[in-house]
Amino acid sequence: DVKVTQSSRYLVKRTGEKVFLECVQDMDHENMFWYRQDPGLGLRLIYFSYDVKMKEKGDIPEGYSVSREKKERFSLILESASTNQTSMYLCASSFGVLVSPLHFGNGTRLTVT
Amino acid sequence: GNSVTQMEGPVTLSEEAFLTINCTYTATGYPSLFWYVQYPGEGLQLLLKATKADDKGSNKGFEATYRKETTSFHLEKGSVQVSDSAVYFCALSDQNTGTASKLTFGTGTRLQVTL
Numbered sequence: 242d243v244k245v246t247q248s249s250r251y252l253v254k255r256t257g258e259k260v261f262l263e264c265v266q267d268m269d270h271e272n273m274f275w276y277r278q279d280p281g282l283g284l285r286l287i288y289f290s291y292d293v294k295m296k297e298k299g300d301i302p303e304g305y306s307v308s309r310e311k312k313e314r315f316s317l318i319l320e321s322a323s324t325n326q327t328s329m330y331l332c333a334s335s336f337g338v339l340v341s342p343l344h345f346g347n348g349t350r351l352t353v354t
Numbered sequence: 355g356n357s358v359t360q361m362e363g364p365v366t367l368s369e370e371a372f373l374t375i376n377c378t379y380t381a382t383g384y385p386s387l388f389w390y391v392q393y394p395g396e397g398l399q400l401l402l403k404a405t406k407a408d409d410k411g412s413n414k415g416f417e418a419t420y421r422k423e424t425t426s427f428h429l430e431k432g433s434v435q436v437s438d439s440a441v442y443f444c445a446l447s448d449q450n451t452g453t454a455s456k457l458t459f460g461t462g463t464r465l466q467v468t469l
Contacts (some may be wrong), residue, residue, distance in 0.1 A: 345397030
């Protein structure tokens with residue numbers, strides 16, 4: 242089974258802090274994604290990557306950056322956390338360029354106070 | 355751009371009732387369609403998918419048919435169980451991006467099944 246592991250289940254950070262959310266997958270997937278999930282808004286794509294060191298903006302990239310130095314790891318960075326970034330963050334991965342199912346981690350619930 | 359519209363929840367049903375969760379979409383080209391399920395405290399899991407018009411995806415008693423003429427992909431199950439209580443997300447994949455398999459998700463529909 243594909244395993245997508247997010248480093249933290251819950252995080253509490255203060256406004257202005259730099260925050261790192263880590264995600265690791267063990268199935269050699271080319272594609273990795275960061276979504277945020279908010280009530281009434283569903284899942285919104287923040288950034289994705291289809292190869293090492295490659296990244297593309299999703300629908301809501303403002304206030305976020307990402308890093309993919311190794312194929313199995315995709316990090317989401319909040320340069321200066323704000324209260325409106327309080328949310329559930331979901332990492333996902335998938336194979337190749339063809340349409341293939343996403344495999345999700347269990348999520349990180351981030352609270353910014 | 356692409357979009358997915360799902361019926362608002364929560365949907366509350368008694369065990370063994372028939373389930374329908376409506377999903378319609380707007381997309382250019384020929385998207386693939388998916389249903390994902392999120393159980394409490396977990397990430398999303400793929401429930402079923404359909405990649406072309408008139409395809410029927412099915413899994414665990416759930417099914418959905420890709421209807422291009424009505425741009426719909428409604429989820430159905432003949433007899434729900436308490437263990438089906440979860441949030442269900444309809445999604446489409448833009449096959450025209452040429453890169454990663456990006457998905458556009460609906461807002462999710464919470465299903466609560468009671469004894």
